[in-house]
Amino acid sequence: DTLAAPNAYARASETAAYVRSKLPEALQKPKVAIVCGSGLGGLVDTIDAEPKVELAYSTIPNFPRSTVQGHAGNFVFGLIGPQKTPVALLVGRAHFYEGHTMDLVTFATRVCKLLGVGTMIVTNAAGGLNENYEVGDIVCLNDHLNLAGLVGIHPLRGPNIDEFGVRFPPLSDAYDLDLRRRTHKAWKKLGLDQQKRKLHEGVYAFVGGPSYETRAECRMLRILGADVVGMSTVPEIIVARHAGVRVLAFSLVTNKAVLDAGSRGNDEAIQTLSKSELNEHLNQGKANHQEVLDAGREAAKDMQALVKQILSDLHED
Numbered sequence: 443d444t445l446a447a448p449n450a451y452a453r454a455s456e457t458a459a460y461v462r463s464k465l466p467e468a469l470q471k472p473k474v475a476i477v478c479g480s481g482l483g484g485l486v487d488t489i490d491a492e493p494k495v496e497l498a499y500s501t502i503p504n505f506p507r508s509t510v511q512g513h514a515g516n517f518v519f520g521l522i523g524p525q526k527t528p529v530a531l532l533v534g535r536a537h538f539y540e541g542h543t544m545d546l547v548t549f550a551t552r553v554c555k556l557l558g559v560g561t562m563i564v565t566n567a568a569g570g571l572n573e574n575y576e577v578g579d580i581v582c583l584n585d586h587l588n589l590a591g592l593v594g595i596h597p598l599r600g601p602n603i604d605e606f607g608v609r610f611p612p613l614s615d616a617y618d619l620d621l622r623r624r625t626h627k628a629w630k631k632l633g634l635d636q637q638k639r640k641l642h643e644g645v646y647a648f649v650g651g652p653s654y655e656t657r658a659e660c661r662m663l664r665i666l667g668a669d670v671v672g673m674s675t676v677p678e679i680i681v682a683r684h685a686g687v688r689v690l691a692f693s694l695v696t697n698k699a700v701l702d703a704g705s706r707g708n709d710e711a712i713q714t715l716s717k718s719e720l721n722e723h724l725n726q727g728k729a730n731h732q733e734v735l736d737a738g739r740e741a742a743k744d745m746q747a748l749v750k751q752i753l754s755d756l757h758e759d
């Protein structure tokens with residue numbers, strides 16, 4: 443069932459109180475939360491060695507377990523940068539395809555809100571649909587297509603939780619323009635624009651997974667206006683916006699999703715395909731999770747630098 447549990451506010455409050463009880467004074471009010479996508483757990487290295495508290499999801503009341511490889515399942519608290527900004531990192535996220543309800547997929551977001559988080563940086567690994575994107579590029583999201591949500595599989599379905607936000611929240615401003623502006627400035631300031639990795643702005647299409655997108659689905663999503671596709675992020679962003687949390691989101695392009703139909707489209711031509719052509723077709727654009735994790739490890743370093751720079755820029759205001 444996709445219905446939000448009626449006691450979500452009480453459960454999130456209970457969890458926030460538990461988490462707070464495990465933290466020293468300096469870490470009790472994180473300003474920023476960072477959600478680490480597949481293979482992007484290295485973002486945890488942005489925080490200073492001490493003080494640092496790591497809570498395994500399995501020990502936190504009401505928290506969903508992380509079952510996906512590359513998602514460690516730790517809620518980590520620490521300080522970032524010279525200004526010592528208190529942050530909370532979700533190293534590992536719950537996905538809808540794991541069998542969690544939408545309520546559980548977005549539970550950690552609500553706990554962050556109750557801990558006092560005002561800004562959430564959400565990252566993910568995604569397939570690149572835009573033909574100008576290369577593997578390893580970073581996309582700063584400026585909008586999304588919530589395919590599941592349009593037909594009612596939505597984290598806000600069910601009685602509205604007034605303590606968090608309104609019944610009908612707008613999403614036209616979901617991807618904070620000021621934070622995006624700071625991102626592009628930070629990218630330039632770090633000299634990352636001189637590297638082979640590019641920073642784009644684009645639209646994320648949320649699909650249910652866990653099978654990767656087919657060729658026809660890639661073409662459909664592209665026609666609909668998506669630049670990247672993945673199986674996360676959008677539910678978290680909606681729940682964050684519902685609760686008035688500012689959002690910045692990044693996709694790491696882990697593979698180029700194939701738009702080409704891949705067959706010659708008529709019987710005559712298919713009959714004449716050679717063995718090597720058949721093999722080429724078999725392997726072209728076939729996504730796999732190892733490739734997703736590998737792309738993440740490299741890019742996490744640049745993402746770390748970017749996040750640190752954005753945070754110190756925010757502090758200067």
Ligand code: R1P
Binds near residue numbers: 535537565566672
């Ligand atoms: C597939 O390789 C996994 O990578 C992405 C997809 O959503 C899927 O879970 O993970 P994140 O979105 O959590 O980065």
Ligand code: CYT
Binds near residue numbers: 568655673699
């Ligand atoms: N799809 C993809 N995640 C996805 O959902 N091609 C890469 C990563």
